[in-house]
Amino acid sequence: MDICIDKDLVIVGGGPAGLAAAITAKENGIDDIVIIERDKYAGGVLRQCIHDGFGLQMFGERLTGPEYAARYEEKAKELGIEIKLNTFVLDITGDKIVRTVSPDDGMVFYKAKAIVLAMGCREKSRPAIMLTGERPAGVYTAGLVQRLINIDGFVPGKEAVILGSGDIGLIMARRLTLEGVNVKAVYELMSYSSGLKRNIVQCLDDYGIPLYLDHTVVNIHGKDRVTGVTVAKVDEKKQPIPGTEEYVQCDMLVLSVGLIPENELSKGAGVELNPVTGGLFVDDNMSTNMDGVFACGNVVHVHDLVDFVTIESNNAGKCAADYIKGKKNEGEAIEVIPENGVRYVVPSTVHKNCDRKTADFMFRVGKVYKDARITVYDGDRLVRSFKKSILTPGEMEKIKLAQMDIDSASQLRIGIEE
């Protein structure tokens, strides 16, 4: 017989999002909580992010990933929140039954009053970017290399080429260099880096690692193990330019080509996904389209800063607690629509007449803008505009609107004007 346990709140994923949501729910009077985590430790991807730069918003300190995670883990422990490690969530059904499996307990079902989805994101891998060439060993995603070096203590090569200039790729360029690997170069398909400027300075410039924009890897060489790659310059349509090919010798190719929210579970449960980002549509209570199912962190949209994950997850935990206590947000909700260069906005609906002064809106743009304005329209009426000296796809933007502005609108459209 499989076991079915009743729970007020089941949280899927024990990363920073899941931990923060659990802590806030507990602080708001919900006692019967379980966090389900498939890994052997809580803290999510932070455990392997041993570099510093976390926590400036929340603590005013430059913490490393493990330190940031440890603060929330300790808090969760103090509050007596149950965390099931080595436990995988297989699926979630419409009536909020969460089916889990673990080596210790076998199959266990949880019947939840509310669920918080906090599964984070995963890296795009080679099939997702359609690289051609041989299929030798030595092609890794940057996050895997990070885990191998920082958790397992194993450096998987001697000469590396990095494709993609996202933050993880930049951080790994430095880490590999410090571990004695010769990092030949970072190649980026776009005309800009999707990583933070500070990471280009402290991870590439500090070590003299060149960054080639408008370049890509067109071929991978090697039979059993990577022996080199062919790189080429690309034109405006991102097509390789014939005659610009160059061979670079290396025994590992590290892919840092982007992250996608981990939403297989959500899809299976019938939660609506945003086709643009692979993330989830949520309202200002971090509630999905499924009654009693909330979501927060990278599973909703990919964040650059864990501090914002925590803030968003505190909100999800609070709203899940309210839901369990039967407090529902009955007010009218209006749509928030991205336009003119804005790819998506979280939340995608927002409630009117709420007891708060401001509401936050987070989004990303599709290309680089200089000296532009973020505009918020209701029909033809300009509700608000914000001057911006620079907007890039690599950095999440956040704006605050007064509740008054929301109360008087029938729809909000957020876009960019040059």
Next chain:
Amino acid sequence: MKREDTVITCIACPNGCDIKVSFAEDGSIAKLEGYKCKNGITYATAEVTAPERILTSSVAVVGGEFKLASVKTSKPIPKGMMKDAVKALYSVKVNAPVKVGDVLVENILGTGADIVSTCVVEKV
């Protein structure tokens, strides 16, 4: 001697302010512009005189739930010593348990900075 004015990207926080540093005739700093907080002044000043970085890495743990403990330097160390410091850590082995903030190596390579644990590794 007069130095060329330069622009430093502050890495003390994710804002990444571009700070313009102008020098006086004697090579001292005449003016800093473009920082959003005082950490930027400290950073840009150090960067044009003696660049330093916090080092993060890991050391081997014996008898713990994990093989490695993540660590950082207790204060920034000279940029040129980063690789040597990582090398020096290869020979370090510590016994579990390890807590956040434990000093694992004192005064690494004479820099005055300690190697401090940034994670928890329980004994098994």
